[in-house]
Amino acid sequence: MAEKILMKGNEAIAEAAVRAGLKGYFGYPITPQNEITAYMSARMPDLERAFVQAESEVAAINMVYGAASTGERCMTTSSSPGIALMQEGISYMCGAEVPAVIVNITRGGPGLGNIGPSQCDYNQATRGGGNGDYDLIVYAPHTVQEAVDLTYRSFEISEKYRNPVIILGDGALGQMAETVILPPFKEKGKTDEGWELTGAKSRDPRSVKSLRLAEGTLLEHNLHLENKFKLISRNETEYSYEEGAYDVLVVAFGTAARVAKTALKNFKEKGHNVGLFRPVTVHPFPYEELKKAASQSKKILVVEMNRGQMLFDVRLSVQNDEKIDFAGKPGGETFSPEEIENKILSCLK
């Protein structure tokens, strides 16, 4: 039987990536995700895998871009201002269709902000902070175990679609310790999908690039990327929801969803009819599924640790603003269950 151990979120994410067959880790220190870089600095060389403390986030993501172009599993991790710097490389990797995993343990912003847990990078992750029409696959775990499972799985998802994946956590998830069951060690194995750069031995040379100059070729590529994302949306959209006709349906992701769960538990014990809809992939967003869930409930309450970013997606999905209420908490601060309870109470009135 797999053994349960107590681990801090950041370290658990790191170990999950190692067990998923990570071959190269490239990072740059920033709070609140420093434990990942520190963990990797010992763990990766011990396993004779690559670790580089890059000179900047710009360099780190480009090391990932280069390393991952050989077909090896690679990852970087950072927090909000660092991810902002990585946008150039992320855009290039999407254009060149290079798979990799990027972990964003977010903090408060804008600018240097603070190091508190925040969800203010939802738009950056789901809309793309780099140039061009592109889409990332964005997972938003709400417990350490879920972070472990999604990180572990994200390498294969990213390879399946040749598309970078973002794990969108926050300072609370990164810093809290919980018991987790770690997945077994696996290796990618020696596959050749026909695009990886491995030295042109007994074959034609290959290139990994995002430049498409000849007329029509970029248009074609953009449409290909669009179709790919449609496929991703069909196959990979994930959410957690217990079917029901609720008086109030709370919609929340990540840490906010976790606090909402506590609030809802208290309510249910008091006999109230309240439910939770939690997107696990915030991009692709479960538009259809939420629409259906929302149609059965009287009121929709969106709870986010920002000023209302996912709110936009919920509106697109529900298409009935009268029904939607919002509770936001920006500034790198977490909700208390009471705050959410009070908001639900006002919705129940």
Place this chain on the structure above:
Amino acid sequence: MTVAFKKPESLLDAKTIYCPGCGHGVIHRLVGETLDELDLREKTVGVAPVGCAVLLYDYFNTDIIEAPHGRAPALATGIKRVKSDLTVFSYQGDGDLASIGMGEIMHAAGRGENITIIFVNNANYGMTGGQMAPTTLPEQVTTTTPKGRKTATDGFPFKMAELIAGLDAPVFSARVKITDPKNINKAKKAIKYAFGLQKENKGFSFVEILSACPTNWGKTPAEAVRWVGDAMESYYPLGVFKDIGGEE
């Protein structure tokens, strides 16, 4: 019949889009010959810059990745760290390497990555139409230094080969030019030596090549080559600035 001269295996049979008299073509050939002679063609990944050489994959018969502007040394680092059996080189212009990519080149050199950097110094930004580069000479006229580069406001050029040589980790740093057969041969020797060091796992090697950009300099190819030999060389002396490749 013995063939005295043929296209290197490591180059594709393609026409380049470089301007007449441009140095990129000759430098491609030297790198191609080197990869052939060291038997590296099937083990190489080249990193293309943003600049006139962005289409490297159209000319090289090796695997090529295209980097964001200036980031080639970071990509090269990533590739080499996960695949140490590959030969990895970046091919970069002066705008790419010494301006936007100054951080990446200095740190890759500082870490002593076992990679080879081919640095093409043509004293301006070729691709974008001849703006000032970090390597533009004092008083040199470009589209963004219409009255000539003034060191008081525009600063002084960077001597990259000397800068790299000043770091502890690199094993080889040299500057060459490709103005005439004798110097082209010398350039080839330096390039081959640099790749050879990588092959022997010796560490970071850097070759700066003074190269003509007749189009943006507003000179004929012949004038441009002469300008490399006098104006450029007098600011950027040729030579080997560091070579500890032979030492253990």
